Amino acid sequence: MLKILTLMLLVTFPATATTYKVYYLGGQSNMEGFGENVDLPANYRAPLKSVPVFQGNPVADFKPGGGLGLWDTLQPGFGRQFYSDGKTNQHSDYFGPELSFGHQIAKLHPGQNVALIKYALGGSALGYGVGNNWYPDYRRGNGINQYDNFLTAIRKAVATRDIDGDGEPDTLVPAGIIWMQGESDAYDSEITANRYLENLKTMMALFRAALRNPDLPVVLGKITDSGLDPEDGLRMNWGSLVQQAQLDFVEQDSCAALVTVTESFTHLDDGWHYTSADYLTLGRQFAERVAQLESQCATRSSE
Numbered sequence: 001m002l003k004i005l006t007l008m009l010l011v012t013f014p015a016t017a018t019t020y021k022v023y024y025l026g027g028q029s030n031m032e033g034f035g036e037n038v039d040l041p042a043n044y045r046a047p048l049k050s051v052p053v054f055q056g057n058p059v060a061d062f063k064p065g066g067g068l069g070l071w072d073t074l075q076p077g078f079g080r081q082f083y084s085d086g087k088t089n090q091h092s093d094y095f096g097p098e099l100s101f102g103h104q105i106a107k108l109h110p111g112q113n114v115a116l117i118k119y120a121l122g123g124s125a126l127g128y129g130v131g132n133n134w135y136p137d138y139r140r141g142n143g144i145n146q147y148d149n150f151l152t153a154i155r156k157a158v159a160t161r162d163i164d165g166d167g168e169p170d171t172l173v174p175a176g177i178i179w180m181q182g183e184s185d186a187y188d189s190e191i192t193a194n195r196y197l198e199n200l201k202t203m204m205a206l207f208r209a210a211l212r213n214p215d216l217p218v219v220l221g222k223i224t225d226s227g228l229d230p231e232d233g234l235r236m237n238w239g240s241l242v243q244q245a246q247l248d249f250v251e252q253d254s255c256a257a258l259v260t261v262t263e264s265f266t267h268l269d270d271g272w273h274y275t276s277a278d279y280l281t282l283g284r285q286f287a288e289r290v291a292q293l294e295s296q297c298a299t300r301s302s303e
Contacts, residue, residue: 018164019171020052020115023105023290024211025098026150027181029122030221030273030282032058033079033096039276040076044099047075051102052163056119056153057084061132062141067119067152071163074102078118086156095276096120097180097221100283108291115163115172119153121146125184126199127192132184134203147206154210174211176290177204180221180282182246183272186236193238197245204249204256217293218256219286220246226267235271255297257289 025031037045051074059066068086077091078098084090098118105114121132124146128135138145161169185192185199208216223242227233236242250256265278274282 018113018166018168019173020113020163021109021175022115022117022172023101023176023178024154024174024207025096025101025116025118025120025178025180025286026207027120027179027221028124028184029080029120030183031096031118031120031178031180032082032122033094033098033279034268034273035079035095035099035276035279037076037093037095040095040099040280044095044103044280045076047073048102048106049073051106051114051116053078053098053102053116053118054153054157054160054163055082055084055089055098056117056149056156057086058082058119058121059149060121061138061145063144066144066146066149067154067156069153069156071157071160071165074099074116080122095279097178097279097283097286100280101178101287102283104284104287105291108287114175117153117157119150120180121149123184124181125188125192126181126203127185127188127195130184130188130192135199136202136206147203150207151210174213174216175294176217176219177207177211178219178221178286178290179204182223182242183236183239186223186239186242190238190241193241193245196242197248200245200249204253215255215297217290217297218253219289219293220250220256220258221282221286222246222258222260222262224262224265224267226271228267228269228271255293257293259285259289261285 053074056067069084079094079096081092124132134146250258
């Protein structure tokens, strides 16, 4: 039985204090983030106290502690090597797209409050059988995978009635899904690449169900190949299949968009990840596109 039965989550509270537009950011390592805090310009170095963020602890399949976290203030350190046990957060020396996304989305919604929920794990795939995957009907080991860790992060995030610590319960209104993932499916096999569109549709439907809005805006980040494979140049032999699946998804869903700025990015020597400046650009582009979709999708859901 699909784990969709576990998605009956309450994500809003009585509107007695602050109302927050909440964005979920997920995916694999380029959502985790390899940007280095030491590279940040001054305007991104200080905590942005107006934007709360909940980051779920990234954990491999089968392992305990996945998705645990607590509400914090947006700041550098929510990239790779971030850790939380649900009682304290240990910030790292890295950041991901969430940093500039939070700054930009706040600017795009003046007079409104925004908050972020993030859960991502490097190397994770949508395809069943790939290590650390999001497949919703996962049955290997103890059955716990990245989809379960996402659900844990959502549950833990919404269980905190006062996310900003002002003594009043807050209202959380889901506003968008930002998804940067697909490299693992494009790398693993032609089978997982060919199934990517079907798996992506399923996953986004489940995310929307968990966040109680079938028309929630979805913004994807286009995967790109560094061309740095030592044998044939291609890091992802089936990258074109996943790229086409991403394009097909947004063409078939009027409440979805594809950010393609990644086509101009510079990869690190590892052949997979972006420079610090690129992560800042990516986060801003995610914010711009989801903001554009919000009024469009609100209109669709009211029809």
